[in-house]
Amino acid sequence: MIKILVTGAGGQLGLEFAALVKDYPQFEFHFYTRHDLDILDEKALGIIADEINPDYVVNCAAYTAVDKAEVEKSLCYNINTHACRSLCNVFGDRNTKIVHYSTDYVYHTCLGRPLDEDCPTEPKSEYAKSKLEGEYILRNSQIPALIIRTSWVFSSFGSNFVKTMLRLSESKDQISVVYDQIGTPTFTYDLAIATLSIIEKTHAAEGGLKLFNDVYNYSNEGVTSWYDFATFIMKMNDKKTKVLPITSDQYPTLAKRPVWSLLSKEKIKNNFAIDIPHWHDALDRCFKQMNTSGSN
Numbered sequence: 001m002i003k004i005l006v007t008g009a010g011g012q013l014g015l016e017f018a019a020l021v022k023d024y025p026q027f028e029f030h031f032y033t034r035h036d037l038d039i040l041d042e043k044a045l046g047i048i049a050d051e052i053n054p055d056y057v058v059n060c061a062a063y064t065a066v067d068k069a070e071v072e073k074s075l076c077y078n079i080n081t082h083a084c085r086s087l088c089n090v091f092g093d094r095n096t097k098i099v100h101y102s103t104d105y106v107y108h109t110c111l112g113r114p115l116d117e118d119c120p121t122e123p124k125s126e127y128a129k130s131k132l133e134g135e136y137i138l139r140n141s142q143i144p145a146l147i148i149r150t151s152w153v154f155s156s157f158g159s160n161f162v163k164t165m166l167r168l169s170e171s172k173d174q175i176s177v178v179y180d181q182i183g184t185p186t187f188t189y190d191l192a193i194a195t196l197s198i199i200e201k202t203h204a205a206e207g208g209l210k211l212f213n214d215v216y217n218y219s220n221e222g223v224t225s226w227y228d229f230a231t232f233i234m235k236m237n238d239k240k241t242k243v244l245p246i247t248s249d250q251y252p253t254l255a256k257r258p259v260w261s262l263l264s265k266e267k268i269k270n271n272f273a274i275d276i277p278h279w280h281d282a283l284d285r286c287f288k289q290m291n292t293s294g295s296n
């Protein structure tokens with residue numbers, strides 16, 4: 001059995017992995033929330049590493065409060081950057097591989113075409129810079145690391161844009177949402193499934209390690225703006241709340257957001273033979289999951 005240690009197991013993505021356990025008997029999962037394992041604590045990481053000796057660490061732990069990161073800079077860098085070094089220190093000589101998630105924010109460039117993994121990175125916020133530096137640490141280490149840059153993550157677990165829109169629809173007649181930031185939402189279920197599929201396909205395969213040890217983009221298929229995303233969420237749930245389009249200038253935030261987050265997924269699709277669902281389909285499945293679990 002392939003042993004997988006999941007850090008940050010109490011977040012959107014971590015909880016999604018936990019919900020998938022029953023579908024993946026070929027994996028032995030070990031889940032650690034921040035409460036159970038603080039990835040800033042290298043000693044605690046070492047104890048868990050000795051106990052479990054995982055084949056893979058799937059690092060779902062992250063500092064994701066993008067605006068707060070502009071003021072809580074050191075905490076953000078500790079979690080998103082320095083903890084990557086701790087993971088390498090602890091797991092580097094154990095034959096463990098790391099799966100790590102990064103963000104579309106590292107590109108922050110508008111080329112007028114889908115951004116591929118070789119596009120220049122120009123992170124503009126502290127969050128984005130901390131994530132890119134975390135990537136560098138993993139890529140410059142000896143430990144094999146699959147780095148997945150993802151965007152606009154939504155889930156039936158945790159908090160996210162979809163849930164915020166549904167919550168606002170309970171009290172607001174109208175809301176304003178930016179229409180000049182373009183990208184693609186990512187359903188945690190599809191991202192988790194893709195991750196497990198990659199691990200399974202590359203684990204014992206000839207040349208698998210070379211494919212694994214690289215940077216990949218992943219989001220659902222399709223393209224939208226936050227305004228269109230919000231409009232679609234309301235429509236799918238028969239909500240009466242009117243969504244008004246505004247520009248980013250009309251909605252200033254502490255951290256700068258990229259206007260262009262359209263990710264090319266050619267590399268991940270070609271290297272691992274992955275089918276990526278459209279975000280409409282993903283959102284539909286997310287709502288079904290919410291209704292089943294009562295989290296809506």
Ligand SMILES: NC(=O)c1ccc[n+]([C@@H]2O[C@H](COP(=O)([O-])OP(=O)(O)OC[C@H]3O[C@@H](n4cnc5c(N)ncnc54)[C@H](OP(=O)(O)O)[C@@H]3O)[C@@H](O)[C@H]2O)c1
Pocket residue numbers: 007008009010011012013014033034035037038039040059060061062063064079100101102103104131149150151152153154158159
């Ligand atoms: N959400 C997005 O839209 C988005 C977009 C692009 C990329 N990503 C990336 O995708 C990955 C997964 O994101 P997500 O949406 O699942 O994030 P999330 O819901 O914020 O989950 C992150 C988890 O990490 C935990 N954590 C924070 N500091 C920790 C520490 N020192 N030790 C252990 N755990 C710690 C958090 O615990 P607390 O809640 O207790 O702090 C939380 O449970 C992240 O790498 C993120 O940067 C996310």
